[in-house]
Amino acid sequence: MSGHGALPAKQDQAALELSLVIEGPSGSQQINLVGNGASISIGRAPDSQVQLASSGQDVVLRVRDTSRNGTGARHSRYSQAQRPFKELKEGEEEVLHHRSQLLIPLKEKDKGRDTRSVLTIYFNLPDAYNPAQERTPIPAEKEKLGEGGLAVVYRARDVSGSLGEVAVKVSKFKNLPVVSNQNRHVYALHREAQWSMKCLHNTEDPRYDQKGAELFAKYLEDHTGFDAHDDVTFDATRQKFEDPDFAWSKHSFEPKLAREPYVVMELVEAKLLQSVIDANPPLDFVEKRTITRQCVDSLLYLSKFEALHRDFRGCNIFLQGRGKGCQLKVIDLGFMISADAHQEKNPNIAVRCAWQGNKDKDTRIRFDWAPPEVRTKEVRNFGLPGCSFDIFSLGAAGRFLWEDVVNSRDMSEKLLSITADIKELRLPPQLFRRMLDKNSENRPTPKDLSAAFSERPKRRKGERPPLVQVQDKNLLIPVTPPSDGGFGMGYTRAVFYQDHPELQTPPELPAPPGQSARPPGTARPAHPSAPPPAPARAAPPPPPPPPPPPPPPPAPAPAPAPAPAPVPLALAFPQGSLLEEILHGPGDAPPGRQMSVQVPAASAQTQNCTEQRQAEMGRKRPVTPPTPPGRRKSPRQDRQAPRGDRRRIWTNDAATLSVLDR
Structure with missing residues (x-):
């Protein structure tokens, strides 16, 4: 069939008229198109203006220019690139395709005016x-x-x-x-x-689940x-x-x-995930984790209906937006079937797919998202369990997690060298290796992957937030911070950290004690060289308790310094709890127990040097004498216990701040 472009009859300047002569096997027919937007339909439908006989073949539309006024034609790929029209010579034919365009130059008395018109062809x-x-x-x-x-x-x-x-x-x-x-x-x-x-x-x-349904078009x-x-x-x-x-x-x-x-x-107004992976800016950690999580959620939602996608790859997944709020949309459910066991080797051609590819060409890379069990000569649609097909496809599509991985056949080997990139997602690397396992039974299920995401990731010791934090903003206690290994004195608020059920902040803290002093025998003496603390603002310091009698020394030693007045703490803990013991000392500790340093007898000059040396090294921890049989170990000796029971104690003349570490 061919069409002849003819000159229009311009009788009304307000209306555009175009005359066409349609030639076909049954003869020629003239068509007049009047006005902007006028169209003509050619086909086998009964309501077509030019009806064609059914031949089982597609219609071929050709245009032949019989004029000399410069009729032009261009195809859709050139029109999108805004390329110029190809000018048809007299008698030259051009085959028109879907969305091809014709440039019709119309006659006009005013030669300075552009009267060309564009016609678009749709198939x-x-x-x-x-x-x-x-x-x-x-x-x-x-x-x-x-x-x-x-x-x-x-x-x-x-x-x-x-x-x-x-x-x-x-x-x-x-x-x-x-x-x-x-x-x-x-x-x-x-x-x-x-x-x-x-x-x-x-x-x-x-x-039905709304969140799961939103992951599919x-x-x-x-x-x-x-x-x-x-x-x-x-x-x-x-x-x-x-x-x-x-x-x-x-x-x-x-x-x-x-x-x-x-x-x-x-x-779906979005971009294909495959194109986003190759574009800039690259996917960051938050986007990678969000995308992986939503992919797992989509497969988990399919498992509720016992269905498998079988075409789960980057060109069938849209990504809407970027950042933490990006959203996936899975499309193209044409290969989706039920995961029933009888479908595993069903020979029905509506279920079968030619995953083996062309025998004359190596198309294994083309179908790299398909697991190895379906790329064999055996008639097999998927391996058991049925979800293992999409799990393998997800592992193959996970190339956005690492670099230089193209073919899934060598992914399992390359995963050994990119474990750090997988750990960045806070998922076990062995889980990804199992996704690409050759044996379908060894691959994880969507529930396994979802559970791995649901587990709370382990934090590093330096990043662990305090589970219990008790503070008195009016209380400043001189402590030795643990970060410098026990050297350097600073002031901080009373803060306690410990993973223990007893370490819970009471609902209401009682008012700071007034003039009442701590009961005798419960104050823990501090090192004699520590500086005196600042008094609490809540109440004046109570009178110091009488110093306990020192134990009989085996050798002459300087008398211990009197204990300073204790600092009243505005803290309350359950009776007999671990914090009560930390704050006031163990109940079975002997009254007035002290930690002293034995200094041998020496001259006055040596004694002065020793005292000066002790003052300079006041920040160091004192040496604790051995615990007599039958008595409780001191906190310093308790450090030698297993790690779960270890404690680190920093003391001074005024109070004791205890920081418990795992």
């Missing part, structure tokens, strides 16, 4: 685009969203309903006979729409014509058409399926 429009139908989503002129081996996805808008902007997935298998093997492709398009409408996004299904309408052949339920329909003995080459679909089957989906 393969589904039934919904026909204005004669009740629902008429009109395709946008400039966007074809994507194309696969079985269908093409367009951007469209619902002009008669309330759906607004949508995506229309149109099957490439059109106008099929009632008996044909190709009808299985129409069933696959119908099946993926029903997985969404009857299961994943069906709010009446008890397995929602299907809105099914115009495949398969509803006339559905059984009572979706499960019954799948059992019928996916039966191992079902013969697609013999089954007659009466009434006939849709001439151009299509489904309507929500329009």
Whole structure:
């Protein structure tokens, strides 16, 4: 068929008129297009202006210029790049494709005015685009969203309903006979729409979960014509058409399926995960962890319906936004089937997929998201458990976690050298290695991966926040901070850290004691060389208790210095608890127990030097004498106990601050 461009009859300056001569096997026909937006439909549909006989072949549209006024033509890829039109010579023909454009120069008396007009050619429009139908989503002129081996996805808008902007997935298998093997492709398009409408996004299904459903693109309408052949339920329909003995080459679909089957989906304004991985800026730690977690959640949601995706990869996952709030959308459910055991080796061609690739070419890398058990000569759709297929695909798609990994065949070896990158996600590296295991039974389940995310990650010792923190903002106690190993004196508030059920902040702290002093025998003396502390603001210091009698020394030694007045602490702890013991000393400790330093007798000059030396080294910890048999060990000796019972004690003349460490 060829079309002749002719000069328009310009009788009305306000209306544009274009005359075309359509030539075909049945002769020629002249068409006049008047006004902007006028169009002509050519096809086999009964309502086409130029109707063609059914031949089982696609229509080829050619244009031949019979004028000398510079008619131009360009294809869609050149129009998107804003390239100039190719000027057709007299008698030259050009084949027009979908979204090709014609440049028609029109006659005008005013030669200084641009009178050229552009015509756009559309092919393969589904039934919904026909204005004669009740629902008429009109395709946008400039966007074809994507194309696969079985269908093409367009951007469209619902002009008669309330759906607004949508995506229309149109099957490439059109106008099929009632008996044909190709009808299985129409069933696959119908099946993926029903997985969404009857299961994943069906709010009446008890397995429905809003957060899980939001991870998948929602299907809105099914115009495949398969509803006339559905059984009572979706499960019954799948059992019928996916039966191992079902013969697609013999089954007659009466009434006939849709001439151009299509489904309507929500329009996802996002980028493919595969393109985001290769783009700048690169994915950071927060995005990697969020993406991995949502991938696991999507597979966990599929497991509720005992379904497996079988095409879980970066080109079928959209990523909306960046940062911590990024959101995944899984698309293309065309290969989704149930994970029932009888489907493992089902030979039905509506279930089978050619994962082996072309025998003449090495296509193993092309199907690197498919596990090894389905890339064999054996008829096998997945390994048991069924979720192991998508788990392997997730491990193969996890290349955004590390660099220089392309083929999943060598991923398990390279994981040994990139353990640190996997640990960054706070997941066990061995879990990722199991995802790519050759044996499907050894791979983790979605529940295993979800549980690994749910577990609270172990924190480093320096990053551990205090479980219990008791403070008195009016109390300053001179302590030796643990960070410098016991050297250096500073002032801090009373803060206690310990993983112990008794270490809990009381609901209300009692008022600081007034003039009452600590009972005799409960004060723990401090090192004699420590500086005197600042008194508490809450009350004046009570009178010092009488010094306890020193133990009989084996040798003459200087008398111990009198104990200073204790600092009243505005803290209250349960009687007999661990903190009570830390604050006031153990109940079985002898009254007035002191820690002294034995100094041998020497001259006056040596004695002065010794006292000066003791003053200079006052920050060091004193030496604790051995504990007599039958008595409780001192805190310093207690440090030699196992790590769970170790304590580090810093003391001074006024009070004792105890910091418990694991």
